[in-house]
Amino acid sequence: MTGIDGAKTRAKEGVTAADDELTDISRRIHAKPELAMQEREATALLADRLEAHGFQVERSALGLETAFRASWGEGPVTIAYICEYDALPEIGHACGHNLIATAGLGAAYGLKAALSPDQVRLLVLGTPAEESIGGKIIMLERGAFEGVDVALMAHPSPADLAMPAMYGVEQVEVEYKGQSAHASFAPEMGVNALDGLVLAYQAIAQLRQHIRRDSRIHGIITYGGSAPNVVPDRAAGSFLVRALRPAYLEELKGKVHRCFEAGAASSGATVDIRWGPWAWAPMRNNTALAAAYRANAESLGRTFIDARLDSTGSTDMGNVSQAIPSIHPMFGIGAAAFNHTPAFTGVCATDAAHAAMIQTAQALAMTGVDVALDADLLRQAKEEFASGRGYP
Numbered sequence: 001m002t003g004i005d006g007a008k009t010r011a012k013e014g015v016t017a018a019d020d021e022l023t024d025i026s027r028r029i030h031a032k033p034e035l036a037m038q039e040r041e042a043t044a045l046l047a048d049r050l051e052a053h054g055f056q057v058e059r060s061a062l063g064l065e066t067a068f069r070a071s072w073g074e075g076p077v078t079i080a081y082i083c084e085y086d087a088l089p090e091i092g093h094a095c096g097h098n099l100i101a102t103a104g105l106g107a108a109y110g111l112k113a114a115l116s117p118d119q120v121r122l123l124v125l126g127t128p129a130e131e132s133i134g135g136k137i138i139m140l141e142r143g144a145f146e147g148v149d150v151a152l153m154a155h156p157s158p159a160d161l162a163m164p165a166m167y168g169v170e171q172v173e174v175e176y177k178g179q180s181a182h183a184s185f186a187p188e189m190g191v192n193a194l195d196g197l198v199l200a201y202q203a204i205a206q207l208r209q210h211i212r213r214d215s216r217i218h219g220i221i222t223y224g225g226s227a228p229n230v231v232p233d234r235a236a237g238s239f240l241v242r243a244l245r246p247a248y249l250e251e252l253k254g255k256v257h258r259c260f261e262a263g264a265a266s267s268g269a270t271v272d273i274r275w276g277p278w279a280w281a282p283m284r285n286n287t288a289l290a291a292a293y294r295a296n297a298e299s300l301g302r303t304f305i306d307a308r309l310d311s312t313g314s315t316d317m318g319n320v321s322q323a324i325p326s327i328h329p330m331f332g333i334g335a336a337a338f339n340h341t342p343a344f345t346g347v348c349a350t351d352a353a354h355a356a357m358i359q360t361a362q363a364l365a366m367t368g369v370d371v372a373l374d375a376d377l378l379r380q381a382k383e384e385f386a387s388g389r390g391y392p
Contacts, residue, residue, distance in 0.1 A: 011114035127139060180232075
């Protein structure tokens with residue numbers, strides 16, 4: 001194991017040498033938040049730095065203007081580090097994608113410093129629009145992950161988690177159509193589209209009492225009419241259905257779909273139910289890779305919590321994890337606030353957050369060393385993936 005230990009030391013040193021550069025890049029991305037599919041400055045900045053560090057970079061990769069694919073080495077094992085960099089409307093980098101981008105970038109620097117080109121094929125994938133349409137889903141469908149053995153990334157959070165539960169999610173848009181009428185003078189002439197949607201909404205509310213704990217349904221009414229004295233001839237809503245396991249997500253979708261149909265049947269309105277266009281899969285945390293990452297992070301002083309979060313979000317990395325062995329650990333940045341809040345936005349620019357990002361980049365690079373040089377680990381990761389295991 002001496003060779004692995006020496007390579008890990010070089011990986012750590014490679015990240016440390018780029019500390020100032022990585023922190024500067026993170027601060028620049030944080031200061032200029034760009035929404036999904038508009039991340040032009042962040043993409044250019046990351047691609048420029050990868051080229052400066054000796055990577056071959058394909059910009060506007062796979063037909064996506066703000067995606068990139070960088071590569072180095074021709075070894076027998078292909079490791080992909082994932083960068084995200086889109087921001088949220090109004091609250092900027094409240095999910096810390098500036099830190100995700102630089103953790104992935106730093107990990108690539110570290111692994112390149114640790115190994116020779118004949119030991120590993122290293123990819124860095126710039127994936128836009130995680131907060132909206134899910135850029136990884138599009139890139140996966142277009143072949144970005146073909147030939148990749150493992151995919152690694154990490155996400156800022158209030159605490160360190162090696163295997164966070166990330167739900168699969170599908171969005172559904174519904175539109176009810178009825179018949180307009182004067183609500184007082186001739187209500188019997190109307191067919192109330194809003195009634196159809198409200199009945200469906202209430203049916204879903206009742207359904208929530210009888211769903212598994214590792215699932216969620218939530219939604220809003222986006223249009224309910226124009227005036228209280230007019231029977232609404234149109235009503236619309238937007239809903240999300242989440243579950244930790246793919247089979248149960250499909251089952252739950254069927255139940256929600258029937259709630260919408262029941263609203264139409266009981267009100268007399270018609271309903272148009274539109275699922276998609278993208279389905280975000282649950283995250284399959286590869287336990288072999290997650291254990292290696294945790295051991296490396298703990299060797300750097302990171303402290304993990306073992307509790308599983310009962311309520312969590314979703315990520316397009318879930319789709320990647322259904323295709324190849326993957327991890328998506330969380331790293332704490334000293335935040336009392338939770339992701340997707342203005343307070344978290346502020347924390348993502350602090351010195352503490354950047355120190356955590358550097359350690360995380362080192363742990364990701366060290367895990368890359370393990371994958372490239374420890375054949376048993378790669379075999380275990382692939383056997384576990386083939387078995388279908390990997391949910392918390």
